[in-house]
Amino acid sequence: MVSFPVATDKERVDLSKMREQLDEIYEQSLRTLEEAGSTDELETWHRETLGRKGSVQLQTRHIGQLVPEERPHFGRRINEVKQALEDAYQERATALRAQELEAQMAAEALDVTLPGRRAWRGRLHPASQTLRDIYRIWGDMGFQVYRSREVETDEYNFELLNIPQHHPARDMWDTFHTMTPGVILRTHTSPGQIHAMRQYCPEPIRVILPGMCYRYEQITARSEIQFHQVEGLAVGKNITMADLKGTLNAFARRMFGEDRATRFRANYFPFTEPSAEMDVECVLCEGAGCQVCKYTGWLEILGSGMVHPTVLRNGGYDPEVYSGFAFGMGPERIAMLKYGIDDIRYFWSNDLRFLEQF
Numbered sequence: 471m472v473s474f475p476v477a478t479d480k481e482r483v484d485l486s487k488m489r490e491q492l493d494e495i496y497e498q499s500l501r502t503l504e505e506a507g508s509t510d511e512l513e514t515w516h517r518e519t520l521g522r523k524g525s526v527q528l529q530t531r532h533i534g535q536l537v538p539e540e541r542p543h544f545g546r547r548i549n550e551v552k553q554a555l556e557d558a559y560q561e562r563a564t565a566l567r568a569q570e571l572e573a574q575m576a577a578e579a580l581d582v583t584l585p586g587r588r589a590w591r592g593r594l595h596p597a598s599q600t601l602r603d604i605y606r607i608w609g610d611m612g613f614q615v616y617r618s619r620e621v622e623t624d625e626y627n628f629e630l631l632n633i634p635q636h637h638p639a640r641d642m643w644d645t646f647h648t649m650t651p652g653v654i655l656r657t658h659t660s661p662g663q664i665h666a667m668r669q670y671c672p673e674p675i676r677v678i679l680p681g682m683c684y685r686y687e688q689i690t691a692r693s694e695i696q697f698h699q700v701e702g703l704a705v706g707k708n709i710t711m712a713d714l715k716g717t718l719n720a721f722a723r724r725m726f727g728e729d730r731a732t733r734f735r736a737n738y739f740p741f742t743e744p745s746a747e748m749d750v751e752c753v754l755c756e757g758a759g760c761q762v763c764k765y766t767g768w769l770e771i772l773g774s775g776m777v778h779p780t781v782l783r784n785g786g787y788d789p790e791v792y793s794g795f796a797f798g799m800g801p802e803r804i805a806m807l808k809y810g811i812d813d814i815r816y817f818w819s820n821d822l823r824f825l826e827q828f
């Protein structure tokens with residue numbers, strides 16, 4: 471129950487005077503309500519009139535100055551005034567909102583006859599475009615895409631590929647380790663060879679294995695710590711080095727043009743024997759020699775070789791019966807050659823000026 475301060479006889483006031491005063495506040499409030507020209511002004515009016523410290527509410531403080539039997543009459547009157555003002559406020563608010571909306575619509579009028587703005591259309595990243603070109607070419611030659619994991623065990627990334635612990639060849643693939651001992655981010659797509667062989671053995675295999683690889687190395691114009699590779703693997707009976715060369719040459723002609731010369735250079739990979747790297751004639755200087763090809767006229771595009779007998783055995787195949795070839799190429803490097811991109815760092819820098827050119 472609300473209690474009001476009780477007035478002394480001297481302080482008592484006349485009910486009619488107080489009603490007069492309240493009526494005056496009511497009239498005055500209605501007038502200022504009409505003058506409110508915006509919803510902001512309306513809110514101010516509401517706070518100053520009907521709020522907790524508003525002019526109408528303040529009238530309740532005088533209730534205690536009335537004789538007790540008059541107090542309920544005056545209280546009721548205050549409530550009536552409050553309600554009437556609240557109704558008037560709602561009416562005014564509705565009218566003002568409609569006015570404001572109309573004004574806004576007039577100001578922001580749409581000319582529906584103007585042509586619409588074209589939605590900005592994204593496009594495939596140059597690395598994805600190159601990957602798709604690669605898939606298409608290998609797909610036409612009967613190679614299926616085989617997906618394998620990016621987080622690998624040391625066993626699959628190295629040991630089963632004929633790279634035992636402490637083998638110096640591990641220096642070629644500096645590695646990111648996870649917090650779980652023996653679990654790493656793969657440094658190349660070659661561990662996928664073992665997964666594919668173990669899944670398909672003893673069937674013949676013709677797959678490409680695309681995906682992201684990671685290496686803990688210095689980022690330079692030619693090397694990133696994160697890049698794609700596309701591995702290729704063919705396993706069957708009577709597969710020879712001639713198949714490897716013929717197939718890779720067919721790929722290079724489709725990728726870089728019919729007349730593009732290629733060559734194989736002997737190289738070393740622990741998981742292939744013999745091993746070779748493949749070069750294509752420099753697309754920028756047509757073999758004459760330039761900065762990009764380091765004045766050799768040739769650009770390396772991939773590593774390859776005949777699958778090592780130990781690796782075939784680790785995959786479940788008898789190397790006396792089966793043979794195979796494998797290769798690993800870098801799509802970003804291929805895109806660099808194809809489009810004359812001189813820095814691999816553009817690929818992941820998210821610069822639209824670069825990306826919009828493809």
Ligand code: FA5
Nearest residue numbers: 658660693694697771772773774796797798799800803
């Ligand atoms: C390998 O990774 C071998 N696994 C390839 C292979 C597979 C050989 C099967 C034989 C049989 P290499 O480290 O050279 O080899 O990498 C292969 C390709 O990946 C390179 O030719 C290059 O195109 C790309 N590549 C390698 N390191 C980077 C890097 N840091 N940034 C961008 N591309 C890279």
